[in-house]
Amino acid sequence: MYAALATWPDISYAVAALSRDNSRPFTSHMTAAKSVLQDLKATANFPLQFGRNGIDIGNGLVGYPDSNLANDSVDRKSQGGHVFLASNGAISWESRKQSLIAMSTLEAQCIAGSEASREAKRLLQLQSDIHNKDSPPLPINCDNRGALTLIATGIIKARTTHIEVCYHNSRDLHRRRIVDYSYVQTDEMWQIYSRKHFLKISIRSLQKQWV
Numbered sequence: 001m002y003a004a005l006a007t008w009p010d011i012s013y014a015v016a017a018l019s020r021d022n023s024r025p026f027t028s029h030m031t032a033a034k035s036v037l038q039d040l041k042a043t044a045n046f047p048l049q050f051g052r053n054g055i056d057i058g059n060g061l062v063g064y065p066d067s068n069l070a071n072d073s074v075d076r077k078s079q080g081g082h083v084f085l086a087s088n089g090a091i092s093w094e095s096r097k098q099s100l101i102a103m104s105t106l107e108a109q110c111i112a113g114s115e116a117s118r119e120a121k122r123l124l125q126l127q128s129d130i131h132n133k134d135s136p137p138l139p140i141n142c143d144n145r146g147a148l149t150l151i152a153t154g155i156i157k158a159r160t161t162h163i164e165v166c167y168h169n170s171r172d173l174h175r176r177r178i179v180d181y182s183y184v185q186t187d188e189m190w191q192i193y194s195r196k197h198f199l200k201i202s203i204r205s206l207q208k209q210w211v
Helices: 002-007 009-019 027-042 105-131 145-153 165-175 190-210
Strands: 062-068 079-086 089-097 138-142 179-183
Touching (some): 062 105, 105 165, 105 179, 145 179, 165 179
Parallel strands (some): 138 179
Antiparallel strands (some): 062 079, 079 089
């Protein structure tokens, strides 16, 4: 758990998935946990890397939220997460199952964006405390045009009226220029895609062992 939270973003999803069965683990869960440990051992020499001058929270701070619709085959809840980079290295990340069932990829992305926006606000406050000056809007890159349209324009359509009000905080922060949402192609989100690609082996092995 410490590695997933503090030093190793690549195993965040696997650890979150395993943690759901802490109260009643089976042999398959132990096997899956050993698989995660094997991945850690195999990549022990792959550290988080930052710029030459070390970590500077004011240097290139950028966020990347993402989601996976109906990822859980049991309750059909989606998996959401985000990662924030500074000096080209991950300084904050999260991967968790969303608390409600998203009806579309747009809704799942809005929920993920809401969580990322709250973390962005915290990081901006930390940046302001460190540098003792106001921070510019924190850029957040998203690959879902529908979610970006909702955040940028606030236009509520039939398929978005059911999205809970609490998840519209991204729109408010974007309007107040605290964060700055923009669109990027999925394949350009290399910071997140690389982690997804790395996790494919672990996720696939977990799914095979639990089915």
